[in-house]
Amino acid sequence: MSLDALIPSAIDGLMLGFVYGLAAMGLTLIFGVMRVINLAHGPVIALGMYVVYLLFTVLGVNPYIGIVAALFVGLAFGVAMYFIAVDRVINQPELTTLLATYSVNLMVIGIATSAFTTTPRAVDISLGSVSLGNVTILGTHAVAVVVAIVVAAALYFFLFRTRTGKSIRAVSNNRAAAELMGIDSRRMLALSFGIGTALAMVSGGLLSTLFSFTPLSGSGHEVKSFVIVVLGGLGNPTGALVGGIVLGLLEGISTVFIPVSWVPVLEYVIFILILLLRPSGLLGSRV
Amino acid sequence: MRRYRLPFLPLIVVVIGVLAAIPILTGNPSMREELFLVFMLVTLASSINIIMGYTGYVSFGHIVFFGLGGYFAFYLMQIQGWHFLAALVAAAVPSALIALLIGVPILRLRGAYFALATVGINEATKTAINNFEPFGGAVGMFFNFSIYAQYGGAKAAGELAYYVMTIIAISTIAASYAIKRSKFGLALMAIREDQDVAMVVGVDPARAKVMAYVISAAFPAMAGAAFFFKNGIIEPGIAFDLFRSIESLVMVVLGGIGTVAGPIVGAAAYEWLRGFLITNPTLANFQLFLAGLLLLIVVLFVSAGLVGWLRDRFPILRSYIP
Numbered sequence: 113m114s115l116d117a118l119i120p121s122a123i124d125g126l127m128l129g130f131v132y133g134l135a136a137m138g139l140t141l142i143f144g145v146m147r148v149i150n151l152a153h154g155p156v157i158a159l160g161m162y163v164v165y166l167l168f169t170v171l172g173v174n175p176y177i178g179i180v181a182a183l184f185v186g187l188a189f190g191v192a193m194y195f196i197a198v199d200r201v202i203n204q205p206e207l208t209t210l211l212a213t214y215s216v217n218l219m220v221i222g223i224a225t226s227a228f229t230t231t232p233r234a235v236d237i238s239l240g241s242v243s244l245g246n247v248t249i250l251g252t253h254a255v256a257v258v259v260a261i262v263v264a265a266a267l268y269f270f271l272f273r274t275r276t277g278k279s280i281r282a283v284s285n286n287r288a289a290a291e292l293m294g295i296d297s298r299r300m301l302a303l304s305f306g307i308g309t310a311l312a313m314v315s316g317g318l319l320s321t322l323f324s325f326t327p328l329s330g331s332g333h334e335v336k337s338f339v340i341v342v343l344g345g346l347g348n349p350t351g352a353l354v355g356g357i358v359l360g361l362l363e364g365i366s367t368v369f370i371p372v373s374w375v376p377v378l379e380y381v382i383f384i385l386i387l388l389l390r391p392s393g394l395l396g397s398r399v
Numbered sequence: 400m401r402r403y404r405l406p407f408l409p410l411i412v413v414v415i416g417v418l419a420a421i422p423i424l425t426g427n428p429s430m431r432e433e434l435f436l437v438f439m440l441v442t443l444a445s446s447i448n449i450i451m452g453y454t455g456y457v458s459f460g461h462i463v464f465f466g467l468g469g470y471f472a473f474y475l476m477q478i479q480g481w482h483f484l485a486a487l488v489a490a491a492v493p494s495a496l497i498a499l500l501i502g503v504p505i506l507r508l509r510g511a512y513f514a515l516a517t518v519g520i521n522e523a524t525k526t527a528i529n530n531f532e533p534f535g536g537a538v539g540m541f542f543n544f545s546i547y548a549q550y551g552g553a554k555a556a557g558e559l560a561y562y563v564m565t566i567i568a569i570s571t572i573a574a575s576y577a578i579k580r581s582k583f584g585l586a587l588m589a590i591r592e593d594q595d596v597a598m599v600v601g602v603d604p605a606r607a608k609v610m611a612y613v614i615s616a617a618f619p620a621m622a623g624a625a626f627f628f629k630n631g632i633i634e635p636g637i638a639f640d641l642f643r644s645i646e647s648l649v650m651v652v653l654g655g656i657g658t659v660a661g662p663i664v665g666a667a668a669y670e671w672l673r674g675f676l677i678t679n680p681t682l683a684n685f686q687l688f689l690a691g692l693l694l695l696i697v698v699l700f701v702s703a704g705l706v707g708w709l710r711d712r713f714p715i716l717r718s719y720i721p
């Protein structure tokens with residue numbers, strides 16, 4: 113195994129890892145705050161791709177401005193989804209919330225496949241590339257990493273430095289106590305759901321600048337997000353970002369040593385082992 | 400005075416038996432195909448109900464046992480030249496054994512963690528079989544046409560698969576009913592309500608849960624064997640389709656989780672509805688959307704499912720519909 117192949121492959125994986133991590137942060141935030149596994153996560157990622165795609169192809173909007181739009185669409189979509197599908201069953205056992213979010217998954221995929229068909233689309237954008245020795249970094253990859261870091265940092269600032277963010281963390285810690293302190297927990301849950309969805313959409317928007325996609329592309333990323341979330345500890349956004357980077361690196365590095373088709377096997381085996389041996393994840397759970 | 404109780408099990412066996420005989424007697428192959436699928440879904444839903452409805456463990460990737468059973472049986476028939484029935488029985492054994500081996504560690508997990516672990520196991524199995532050359536890797540395996548010759552041709556083989564699927568469905572319902580009525584079933588339901596309390600009253604949760612998991616794995620394995628025997632081709636994408644796994648959860652909830660009759664009603668209603676939506680020209684485009692909408696309405700407003708709702712609404716029915 114030559115180092116020549118290892119380093120570029122590892123850097124590629126690392127960069128993708130940030131984008132994976134961003135999507136997983138959305139999933140884990142929702143789980144951490146309200147113990148709901150959002151099965152509409154994949155279609156929401158796909159929606160993010162199509163928001164950027166439509167703005168780009170129809171209105172000619174720059175994809176990176178399109179991502180800002182995806183953020184707000186995601187926020188609105190998430191809040192609406194919370195009130196329509198989740199609010200009524202928020203205190204019920206996990207099967208109920210799983211199925212409620214799954215029903216949204218079906219509806220979104222149903223509409224998206226009849227509106228966009230399953231023909232692969234791509235956002236055609238090139239930002240050039242930088243070469244250093246045998247390492248070539250595509251501009252789109254580099255910008256995706258920067259956007260992912262900025263969004264993650266903004267989430268941190270929001271959760272730890274603003275009053276609303278602190279209220280979300282309070283609701284996540286103890287909903288009853290938070291309500292006694294005068295926090296409207298329902299609003300905070302809806303907002304967290306919106307933020308989680310917005311993160312997934314932004315991640316989808318970034319992915320649309322890297323790969324081609326269909327309305328069904330989200331499901332692969334959804335399962336990937338599950339793995340990352342478990343890797344980093346369910347409910348822990350930092351963990352999700354770290355988990356994303358770990359998974360990205362793992363994908364990048366392992367392809368050098370084992371056939372590509374074995375990589376997912378390795379991922380899932382690690383996933384199951386972590387669930388069994390260290391269910392709180394590498395960094396421990398909770399926001 | 401003891402109220403007269405309708406014999407549920409004999410009744411359901413008669414109903415299914417009569418229903419199953421209709422397409423054979425009238426020579427209606429499309430109805431036979433339809434019923435074959437319904438009986439398969441009844442098997443999947445009823446067996447998932449044992450671990451999910453009675454025991455309270457959401458086995459999200461339960462389809463893994465359907466796929467494994469299909470693969471084991473297919474391998475025995477295609478490569479080793481076994482007879483279908485022998486392969487079917489033989490396929491259930493390793494599948495149940497695998498359920499035992501993975502059940503012991505993963506059933507210690509609770510709630511969402513268990514659900515995620517089962518998804519992981521299904522995906523891990525799917526991707527591993529993708530690379531497993533004896534099982535044909537990503538391409539899968541397909542029968543030589545001559546395999547059906549020993550059963551009297553493809554048509555006769557299809558009928559044999561149909562009879563077998565009917566028997567599997569009836570056995571699953573019988574097992575589901577027997578468990579619900581037994582002390583073992585009570586133990587499972589006690590675990591569902593409160594595992595710690597169940598332990599205090601003398602239930603061994605680990606043992607009971609694993610047993611329920613193994614039972615609920617054996618029937619899908621046999622259904623998989625029959626399905627892929629008739630299908631003549633098997634590949635990882637169809638065998639370990641997470642979507643089908645979720646579909647069977649939906650059927651259980653639609654019919655009534657934790658009841659014996661619920662998964663039967665749910666599977667039949669789901670399949671009927673899907674057939675209706677797909678064949679209706681105006682609705683076909685919105686098939687998935689409408690399915691999602693209906694599921695949401697059931698989850699939000701009729702969380703007990705059709706059978707559960709009936710039982711709640713008319714308590715007298717509780718004696719008749721288990």
